[in-house]
Amino acid sequence: xxxxxxxxxxxxxxxxxxxxxxxxxxxxxxxxxxxxxxxxxxxxxxxxxxxxxxxxxxxxxxxxxxxxxxxxxxxxxxxxxxxxxxxxxxxxxxxxxxxxxxxxxxxxxxxxxxxxxxxxxxxxxxxxxxxxxxxxxxxxxxxxxxxxxxxxxxxxxxxxxxxxxxxxxxxxxxxxxxxxxxxxxxxxxxxxxxxxxxxxxxxxxxxxxxxxxxxxxxxxxxxxxxxxxxxxxxxxxxxxxxxxxxxxxxxxxxxxxxxxxxxxxxxxxxxxxxxxxxxxxxxxxxxxxxxxxxxxxxxxxxxxxxxxxxxxxxxxxxxxxx
Amino acid sequence: xxxxxxxxxxxxxxxxxxxxxxxxxxxxxxxxxxxxxxxxxxxxxxxxxxxxxxxxxxxxxxxxxxxxxxxxxxxxxxxxxxxxxxxxxxxxxxxxxxxxxxxxxxxxxxxxxxxxxxxxxxxxxxxxxxxxxxxxxxxxxxxxxxxxxxxxxxxxxxxxxxxxxxxxxxxxxxxxxxxxxxxxxxxxxxxxxxxxxxxxxxxxxxxxxxxxxxxxxxxxx
Numbered sequence: 243x244x245x246x247x248x249x250x251x252x253x254x255x256x257x258x259x260x261x262x263x264x265x266x267x268x269x270x271x272x273x274x275x276x277x278x279x280x281x282x283x284x285x286x287x288x289x290x291x292x293x294x295x296x297x298x299x300x301x302x303x304x305x306x307x308x309x310x311x312x313x314x315x316x317x318x319x320x321x322x323x324x325x326x327x328x329x330x331x332x333x334x335x336x337x338x339x340x341x342x343x344x345x346x347x348x349x350x351x352x353x354x355x356x357x358x359x360x361x362x363x364x365x366x367x368x369x370x371x372x373x374x375x376x377x378x379x380x381x382x383x384x385x386x387x388x389x390x391x392x393x394x395x396x397x398x399x400x401x402x403x404x405x406x407x408x409x410x411x412x413x414x415x416x417x418x419x420x421x422x423x424x425x426x427x428x429x430x431x432x433x434x435x436x437x438x439x440x441x442x443x444x445x446x447x448x449x450x451x452x453x454x455x456x457x458x459x460x461x462x463x464x465x466x467x468x469x470x471x472x473x474x475x476x477x478x479x480x481x482x483x484x485x486x487x488x489x490x491x492x493x494x495x496x497x498x499x500x501x502x503x504x505x506x507x508x509x510x511x512x513x514x515x516x517x518x519x520x521x522x523x524x525x526x527x528x529x530x531x532x533x534x535x536x537x538x539x540x541x542x543x544x545x546x547x548x549x550x551x552x553x554x555x556x557x558x559x560x561x562x563x564x
Numbered sequence: 565x566x567x568x569x570x571x572x573x574x575x576x577x578x579x580x581x582x583x584x585x586x587x588x589x590x591x592x593x594x595x596x597x598x599x600x601x602x603x604x605x606x607x608x609x610x611x612x613x614x615x616x617x618x619x620x621x622x623x624x625x626x627x628x629x630x631x632x633x634x635x636x637x638x639x640x641x642x643x644x645x646x647x648x649x650x651x652x653x654x655x656x657x658x659x660x661x662x663x664x665x666x667x668x669x670x671x672x673x674x675x676x677x678x679x680x681x682x683x684x685x686x687x688x689x690x691x692x693x694x695x696x697x698x699x700x701x702x703x704x705x706x707x708x709x710x711x712x713x714x715x716x717x718x719x720x721x722x723x724x725x726x727x728x729x730x731x732x733x734x735x736x737x738x739x740x741x742x743x744x745x746x747x748x749x750x751x752x753x754x755x756x757x758x759x760x761x762x763x764x765x766x767x768x769x770x771x772x773x774x775x776x777x778x779x780x781x782x783x784x785x
Contacts, residue, residue, distance in 0.1 A: 291693050317695035324693075331690030334784055335708045344704065345694040376784040389690075396694070 243269040243432055244290060244400070249299035251285050251456075259285040260296070261456035267449075269399075272426050272433045272533070274443040274464070276479060277453035283436040286453065287402050290434060291323040292316050303400070321349055324393030328405035330385040332377040338364065338388050339373040345395040363391040367421065383414035390421065394429075401425070403435040407442060419446045423533070440479050444468060444532055452476045464532050469500050469539055470561075490525045492543035497553060501538040501560040511542075514555040519547030571753040576743065581763060584739035586657045587729045588767075591664035592722050599669040599721070600714070602628075603676025604702060610677075614698055628670040636667045636728050640735050660737035664728050672721040679713025680706050712783045719775025723768050730764065740764055 244267035251260040259282040267273045277283050288294040289301050292308050301308045303319065311319060332341050342360045351359070364370050367387040377385055386406060393401055403422070407415040423446050425431050437443060443450045443464060450468075451461035452475055459473040471477045501510070506529065511522050523543035530537065538560075544552055556562050602624070608614055609621035634642070643663045644654045651658040683706055691705040707714070730741025740760045748757025 288689075293689055293692060317697065320693055320695035325690065327686040327690060329684060329686040331684065331686035331688075333687060333691075333705060333709055335711060335782070344691070348691075348694050348696050348700050348704070378784055392690075392694075402693075 243267060243304060244434065245300070245302040246289070247300040247302075249286075249289065249296045249301060251282070251289070251294060252297045258456055260289075263299070263453075263456070263458055265451060265458065265461070267432065267434060269432055270426070270430050271448045272423070272435065272446055274447035274450040275434065275436045275453055276438065276440065276443050276450055277436075277475075278438055278479075281453040282456040283438075283453055284404060287325075287404050287434060287436050290400070290402055291320050291325060321345070321396040322398050323400045323402060324396070324398040325402040325404065326386065326389040326393050326406045328408050330377070330382075330389045330409075332385055332388055332392075334377050336376070337373065338369065338375050338377070338380070341377065341388055342392045342395055345392060349396055359395065363394055366394070367391045381414075382410050383418060386410065386414075386418050387421070390418075390425075394425070394431075398431070400432045400434065403433065403437075405437060406435070408437070408439070415442065416445065422446055440468070440482065444530075446533055448533060452479065465502060465535060465537065468532065469502070469537060492523065492525055495544045495549050495553075496525070497542045497544060497556060498563040499538075499540045499542055499556055499560050500563075501540075503535060505559045506536045506538045508559065510556070510559045514552050515547075518549075518552040518555060520549050520552035521545045521547070522552075569755045569759065571747065571751075571755050572759055577740075577759060577763070580738065580740045580743045580760070583657055583737075584726075584729050584741070584764075584767070587660045587664060587732065587737065587739055588722070588725055590657070590661045591668065591725055591729075592718075594661065594665045595668040595672050595721060595725065596718060598665065599672030600676055602669065602673035603680065604706070606673055606677040607680045607706075608698070608702075614701070628673060631666060631670040632674070636663075637731050637734065639663055639667050640732060655736045656738055660729065660732040660739075664725060664732065667728055668721055668725050671724065672717060675717030675720065676710075676714055679710040679717055682713055683709045712779045715775060715778045715782060719772060719779070722771045722775070726764060726768055726771070 244265070246263055246265040249260055249263045250258070252258045263286060275283050275286060285294055289296055289308070290303065292311065295309065303323070306319065308319070333344070336344070339360055342363050343356045346356050346359060361370065361373070364373055367390050369384060369387050369391065372380065372384065377388065380388065407418050410418060419442060422433055422435070426433050435442065435447065447464050449462065450464050451458045452467065452473060453459070454475040460467055460471065460476045467476060468480060471480055515521055523545060524540055525543050526541035528539055553562060606621070606624055606628070609617045609624065611621070640663045643666060647654045647659055647662045650662045653659045687705065687709060688701070691701055696704070729737070729739050730744065733739050733741030733743070734745055740763055744757055744760040747753040748760060
């Protein structure tokens, strides 16, 4: 649905924000783009609705090349692509109702349609009672919900999220991400989300691309990228997610076990320990959820018994790296 | 008539008040009408904006800065031929309005530009991302969002215009400034001076209060 081919973007001051980006984003997926500040994420997401133009390369949405668009063509495309922002971008001079109505008015919708559609949108994001308030009277999470309602007003196929949860506390972030997940499932909305937080990607994305210095250094399913990172930049981002990268010293054979799906809920270690007489010491580990799947990743120290048989048994349940 | 205000001719004071108010009202209306679009244009043509254009933006900035750097009393005199062309006379209320507008409009335009620049970048992007035309962007987002700032700028401009009208009095425009100069200064009639200064002070005070009230009315935070 979204296709980027060798996209470059250099600014007038010579700074190259993007240096050859290829991306393929499918209809109906939640696609994360993660990277540090300055990696080019904001520029990349702005290429997808023509807020920025590439200096070279091709950006296509549903087979339509964006560089051929201007005037009415570009405005029509923008009505199919909603966007939400880190600072919400609401109009402080207008009520919540009028903020959500604005894209409809710009699109030329009549009064009756606006009067019917806006309450529907506000109910969808859980703000039905706040229509007469002004943005300054709402909390950050509520403001972002208004932003989402506004972005959905023209029934877009794609929603772009520019660091949409970076200004919110962890609990509000979770509720906004849950809302985005629901919209993706219920409306089939394709969501492109940029963030610097691995946690955001883990909670809501299906696939992810890691952006570093204007290039995609790694891309794939969230489970693959998160559990088996190949690029050093990816590992650094994951390690920032609350983990100590240095393993504990252990005198004996080590195994790094990765479990996914049902295996996470099985008593794997105790069963193998009983069968092989090998004891396990857990040196490092994390167990949790990706968007729809559970995972466990443990660094184990093996002690005594038949360690060869224990390793072989571990391999039957998940991936083992020494 | 004896007493403290022996030299004060109240009917003349009344006429001068009316003249000052007429100059202020006329020039303020025209200043707002010219300065507002000029301010919008200054913003839109500046680097990084939708109509960015170095020639137009540079030209406008130069014109605005030139007009703002000429002291108003000099502008009054330099402009006399143009004033006669525009207003038919360089005297009285009508003759004062062209130089007042030329003096104040660039000033107000800069204040408008500054107020528009304060509008949050994400807000502008959000409206553009909805598929807004430039016209939508200006009238549905930029101007409404910057309205409190623009009104504050209009208040400052109105007060600057009050002092400009007093100077215009020096070259035959009439009004309170004219009285203050001719009677208070040239004939040492301190009582006339006091009355005119008091009236100007009240006028400025009223303008500021009205402006503050409007700004408060349109501020939603």
